[in-house]
Amino acid sequence: MAEDSMIRLVDVTKAFPGSANPAVDKLSLGVGHGEFVTLVGPSGCGKTTTLKMINRIIEPTSGSIIIDGRDALASPAHELRRSIGYVIQQIGLFPHRTIAQNIATVPMLLGWEQSRIDDRVDELVETVGLEAEMLTRYPAELSGGQQQRVGVARALAADPPILLMDEPFGAVDPIVRKHLQQEFHDLQERLGKTVVFVTHDVDEAIFLGSRMAVLNVGGILEQYDRPETILANPANRFVESFLGGERGLKRLGLLPVTEAELKWGPFVDISTSPAGGRQTLEEHGVDWLGLLDGDRLLGWVDGSLLGAGPLADLEPRPFLVTLSSESSLRTALDAVVTGHARVAVVVDDGVYRGMLDLDLIAGEVTE
């Protein structure tokens, strides 16, 4: 891995006393500045052990860990930890402290002035989407999802360049989890933190990671790459089986529709003559016609309704589902298979961009 890695593990080994095989065996791994790396693998793969060695909750048996160019094992562990955000599945908020005090934990340890702490807490409450009136409450008065937001705010409090997260969304219910994942994904894009994120949930790893490290039992690194690359080309049978079924679909979920070359399809301006409209129908071999007013999408009309009058006299029906340029190919596929016209229409703020059909999407899967 490049020298400018934010976190670099070199031949890191952890052997717990009394167990025959090391939990992590000579693992080398680099995490770049601002990267979101997910560590994923079955239980016993050493993903949590690896994470906890980075902030020295677990001390490595051998090997070296370099953080931002400095030997992590050289300075006192508590100083290292204050410069690394840490979020765990049990959340671990301090029950005897208010939400504000919980968030202020590391700034307090660092000896910030109270006014600076107060400002920072107010800022963070907004960042993670909590309400200010929660600040005076105790953790037990918050729901699981709210507590984990506080956990994230607490980890971000002293603005550390690195966040370590150990299955942070594992204990909340699936709907809230999905929500937190999306929120955190957006948050990380805004803040540009370097994140190492442990999960046993492949879909979570695929969704969140800019790169994912697939670990096998004993801390063996099987593959380390962008999720879309791993999904397209699993390195071996282990990775393939760990990724599970629907690999193609999962990959489509990561790619935006703009990845495909959009077709224009049977779409014409309302100023087109009825004859021109019928010609478009024939060319595309369809029984419906999309209508545009300039670059704006009006809707579609049934081909059999095309008479002698101008197209502008017809009443276009709206497309039930439209996508934006940011939608994933997976959503496009869903629109194709559920829609009447068997196409997915891409519209940004009313402006027609193009459409996708099954052939086009299938081409992306096999690419």
Next chain:
Amino acid sequence: MIVAQQIMPLFDWDWIGRNLDTIWARTVEHLALTGVALAVGMVISILLAALALWKPKTYAPITSVTGLLYTIPSLAVFALVAPFVGIGNTTEKFITAEMALIAYTLLILIRNIVTGIRNVPPGVREAAVGMGYRDADRLRRIEFPLALPVIMAGVRIATVTVVGLVTVTSLLGLGGLGFFILDGLRRSIIFPTEIIVGVVLSVVLAAALDLSLLVLGRAMTPWTRRGSI
């Protein structure tokens, strides 16, 4: 006249009125003996509990020894300690009495401190470590406050136990409310008023201290009563 001497009223309110000063003084003595025993017991217990938490192997021997102390009858403890410390003057008597009283607080206090701290949720402890607390700070600022409900429960039991035992220390001539019980029994004709005053006041004192500690404990742990969703 003889008849008048032999018939003692069951309860003589006038005696209380005549002896208010003594009753107050004995109550204060009782409180002082209790307070010193608890304070010193708490200090020793915190140190031994810290040792037990730091070196877990020491916990079993610590509880065995303090458990043994707890089973020795109070009178026997005085008899055991007295030859070494002496009961010649008030200071010696005081030390003898306090050593016995302190011995009775240790098992309860140590066990509750250790249990309370060990029961701190692992996630909370791990978060504290991960945030960069040093061991001593984590113990003082996170684990100790969270263990307070269990520790205060131990303090209340120890307090009630000691208030009862202080009554026995009056045998050494140290005063306290036990004085009234002894004095009432020692008279040529038993004087029930004095005995009742001694017994009732020790019970009231124990109950009052217990209640005060309950209120104090709740005031120190406001988070335990805030609702959970």
